[in-house]
Amino acid sequence: xxRLLAPLLILAALLVAPAAASAAPAxxxxxxxxxxxxxxxxxxxxxxxxNAALLxxxxxxxxxxxxxxxxxxxxxxxxxxxxxxxxxxxVPGFSTVSGAQVQQYTCVGSQTNQQWKLTASGSGTxxxxxxxxxxxxxxxxxxxSSGAAIIQETCTANTNKQWAFVAxxxxxxxxxxxxxxxxxxxxTGGAGGTTVTVTTQADxxxxxxxxxxxxxxxxxxxxxxxxxxxxxxSSNKTVVGVGTSGQIVGGGxxxxxxxxxxxxxxxxxxxxxxxxxDPDDKVYDYDGIQMDTADHIWIDHNTIARxxxxxxxxxxxxxxxxxxxxxxxxxxxxxxIGWTDNVTARMxxxxxxxxxxxxxxxxxxxxxxxxxxxNYLQKVASYGNYARGATKMVLENSYFDTVxxxxxxxATAQLKQSGSILVSCTGNQTTSGSAFTPSSFYSYTLDxxxxxxxxxxxxxxxxxxxxx
Numbered sequence: 001x002x003r004l005l006a007p008l009l010i011l012a013a014l015l016v017a018p019a020a021a022s023a024a025p026a027x028x029x030x031x032x033x034x035x036x037x038x039x040x041x042x043x044x045x046x047x048x049x050x051n052a053a054l055l056x057x058x059x060x061x062x063x064x065x066x067x068x069x070x071x072x073x074x075x076x077x078x079x080x081x082x083x084x085x086x087x088x089x090x091v092p093g094f095s096t097v098s099g100a101q102v103q104q105y106t107c108v109g110s111q112t113n114q115q116w117k118l119t120a121s122g123s124g125t126x127x128x129x130x131x132x133x134x135x136x137x138x139x140x141x142x143x144x145s146s147g148a149a150i151i152q153e154t155c156t157a158n159t160n161k162q163w164a165f166v167a168x169x170x171x172x173x174x175x176x177x178x179x180x181x182x183x184x185x186x187x188t189g190g191a192g193g194t195t196v197t198v199t200t201q202a203d204x205x206x207x208x209x210x211x212x213x214x215x216x217x218x219x220x221x222x223x224x225x226x227x228x229x230x231x232x233x234s235s236n237k238t239v240v241g242v243g244t245s246g247q248i249v250g251g252g253x254x255x256x257x258x259x260x261x262x263x264x265x266x267x268x269x270x271x272x273x274x275x276x277x278d279p280d281d282k283v284y285d286y287d288g289i290q291m292d293t294a295d296h297i298w299i300d301h302n303t304i305a306r307x308x309x310x311x312x313x314x315x316x317x318x319x320x321x322x323x324x325x326x327x328x329x330x331x332x333x334x335x336x337i338g339w340t341d342n343v344t345a346r347m348x349x350x351x352x353x354x355x356x357x358x359x360x361x362x363x364x365x366x367x368x369x370x371x372x373x374x375n376y377l378q379k380v381a382s383y384g385n386y387a388r389g390a391t392k393m394v395l396e397n398s399y400f401d402t403v404x405x406x407x408x409x410x411a412t413a414q415l416k417q418s419g420s421i422l423v424s425c426t427g428n429q430t431t432s433g434s435a436f437t438p439s440s441f442y443s444y445t446l447d448x449x450x451x452x453x454x455x456x457x458x459x460x461x462x463x464x465x466x467x468x
Contacts, residue, residue, distance in 0.1 A: 025118065025126070025165035030068040030083050032060055032168055034457055036125050037160040038144040039327070041067045042089075044104055049085040051105050052092070055150040057139050059244045060166075061464045068168045072107070077115040077131050079107055083168075088114045089137075091152055096133040098153040101140075124453040125162035127155055136161045166458040173466055177263070177298035179348025179371065181322035183442055187296040189238030189263030190215040197242070201225065201251075208233045208253075217242050217467055218267060224251025228272050228286035228308065235259050240467040241266035252287050252307065255294040257316075262296070264289060266466040268303045277308060281332050284308045291318040303327040303461040310360065314347065315339040321347040327461040328354045338365025343390040350374050350444075353456040358382045361403075367391045371438040374447050376456045377403045383428075387413035392435040399452040400425050409433075421449040 025031060033042040035057060043058035047066040061067060065084035072079040072088075080089040082104055090105035091113040108114060112132035119127045128137035135152035142160040155161060177187040193213025198204045199220040207216045213236040224231070227250045233239065239253070240246070240263070247268040255262055272286035286308035291297060293316045304311040304326065310333040314321055317340050328334045334357040337347070345367045354361050355378040364370045366389040373396040377384050380403040387393040387409040397419040400406040405427035409415040414433030422429060438444065447455060 024120075025071055027071045027073050027078070030065075030070055030168040031165040032067050032458065033069055033080075033128075034060060034164045034166055035139050035160060036122060036162040036164065036457070037142050037158070038139060038148075039457065039461065040139070040144075040146060040148075042069065042150060042163075043067050044082055044085060047084055048104075049087070051087065052103050053085075053087075054101050054103050055089065056146075057143070057148050057150060058146045059464060060458060062168075072109070074109045074115050077117045079109060079114055080116055080128075081107060089116070090114050091130050091133060094132055095152075096135070098135055099140075099151055101149045101151050102137065121157060122159070122162040124457075125164045127161055128163050129155060137163065164454055164457045166454050173301070173463065177300070177322050178444065179322035179324065179350065179442060180320050180346040180369070181296055181298045181348065183346070184320050185296065187261055187263065187298045187320070187322070189213075189261060189298070190236055191238065193236065198222075201231075204239075205231050208237060208239060210234065212236065214238070215240065218246030218248070220245060221247035221249055221268075223249045227251070228274075228284055230254035230287060230290055232256065233259065233262055233264075236261050238263040238265065239267070241268070241462050242467045243464045244268075244462045246462070246467065253289050254287075255289075255291040255297065255318075257293040259291075259294040260296050262294065263298045263300070264302065265298070265300045266302065266462045268305075268462060270303070270305045270307070272308045273306050274308050279332075281309050287311070287313050289313070290315065291321070292316045294318045296320045297322075299323045299326060301325045301461060301463055301466055303329070305329040305331065307331055309333060310336050311357075312336075312362075313339075314345070317342050317344050319345040319347070321345070323347070323349045323352060325351045325456075325460050326353070327456075328352060328357065330356045332358045333360045334358075335362035336360040337362050337367060337370075338388065340366055342366065343368050345369075346441075347371070348438075348442075348444075351447075351452075351456060351460065352376070353378070353460040355379050361385065363388060364391050364393060365389045367393070369436055369438075369441070370394070371396075373397055373444070374449075374452050374455075375399075376452050376460075377401070377406070378453075380404060383408075385415075386410075387415045389413060391415075392433070394435045394438055395420060397446045397449040397452070399423075399449050401453070405429075407431075419446070419449055421452075
C-alpha cells in the first residue's frame with residue numbers, strides 16, 4: 001500500500017569490515033547443492049543409478065538421497081559423489097565446450113573431468129569449476145524452473161554459477177505459529193474446520209471469503225484476473241500450498257478490519273509488476289499480502305516476489321503477527337509496517353531471506369514490540385531494518401550482506417541489537433534505548449548468525465513437506 005516515508009538522514013558512509021567467512025564444505029558430509037539463482041538443488045532425475053544420467057535442477061526435498069552429494073578429496077580438488085547412486089558428477093567425454101550438460105558416472109579419482117575445485121563467490125556460496133575444462137557448473141540459461149539442465153559454461157559472477165553446500169538433514173515444521181502470533185490466544189487458522197483443495201481462482205476466492213473455519217489447500221499455479229486483484233480472506237482460515245505446487249500468479253491477498261486467526265503458508269505469490277508505473281510504484285496498488293487492522297496472523301514459508309507495490313504491508317494496528325521463513329525478493333518495497341498513530345502492534349519477524357530489494361526491509365512505524373531475529377538481508381539498496389516513530393525493536397543474530405544502512409532507529413524509536421553479522425555493508429548501524437525483552441512474552445531459539453545464509457537458502461520459502 002502507498003505511503004510517504006519520512007525523509008532519511010544522509011550520513012557519511014561507514015564501511016563495515018567483512019565478517020569471518022563461514023566454514024567451507026567438508027569431505028564426508030552429505031550436502032544438498034543449491035544454486036543461488038533459482039534456489040533449486042542439483043538432482044539426479046528419477047533417482048537414477050545408471051551411468052550417463054544427465055543432471056538437472058529440481059525443488060529441494062529433505063531426505064532425498066538423489067539430491068545429496070559428498071565431497072571426496074582428489075589431491076587438492078574434489079570428486080562430487082551422489083549418495084544414492086554412488087556415482088560422480090562427470091563432464092562427458094572430457095568436453096571443454098561451454099554448454100555441455102554434466103552427468104553422473106562411475107567414479108575414477110584420477111580423471112580430471114570428474115575433478116572439481118571450489119572457489120568462494122558470493123556470501124556462503126562457491127563456483128564449482130571443472131579441473132579439465134576450467135568451466136563452471138551452472139544452471140542452463142539461468143533458469144528458475146525445475147528440470148533445467150545443469151551444464152558447464154564460462155565462469156562469471158552470475159548467481160546461476162554460485163552454489164551453496166547445505167548439510168543434508170532436514171527440519172520438521174510445526175503446524176502452529178510461534179512468536180507473537182502464538183500469544184494472546186494463539187493462531188490456528190482453519191484447524192478443526194473443513195479441508196478443501198483448490199486449483200482455480202473461483203474456488204480459492206469462494207472458500208477464502210466463506211464463514212467458518214477452512215483449511216484451503218492450493219494445489220496448482222492459479223493465475224489471478226484481473227491482474228493485481230487481492231483476494232479477501234475472512235477469519236479462521238489456513239491457505240496453504242500443497243508441497244511446492246501452490247502459486248498465486250498476478251495477484252495477492254487482503255485481510256481487512258476485524259479479520260482474525262489466519263495462516264498464509266507455503267505459497268509462491270508473484271508477478272504483479274506493471275511496466276508503465278512510476279519508479280516508486282504509486283499507480284498500481286498491488287500488494288502480495290495486505291493486512292488492515294487484522295490480528296493473529298501467521299505468514300510462513302512463502303516466496304513473495306515482483307509485486308507492483310509491497311510484498312507485505314501490515315497496516316493500521318495489525319497485531320499478533322508472525323512472519324517467518326519467507327523469501328521476499330526482487331522488489332522496490334519489501335515489508336512496510338505502520339500507517340497508524342497508535343502504538344499497540346506486536347510482531348515477530350524471523351528467518352526471512354530478503355534480497356534484491358530497495359526500501360521497507362522492513363520499515364517499522366509505531367510498533368509497540370517488534371522482534372526481528374535470524375533474518376538474512378542481501379543486496380538491499382536503500383535501507384535495512386528501520387525503527388520509526390515510537391517503535392521498540394529488538395534485533396538478534398541476523399546476517400546483512402551488501403546492505404545500505406543495515407539497521408537504525410529514528411530520533412523517537414528504540415532499537416537494541418546483538419549478535420548480527422555485517423558483510424560489505426555501508427552506512428548506519430545504530431542502536432538506541434533498551435527496547436524490551438522478547439523472552440518475557442514467549443520462548444524462542446536463536447540460530448548462530450553465521451549459519452543464517454545457508455539455513456535460509458535451504459529452508460526459506462515453500463517446502464515439499466508442508467501442506468501434503
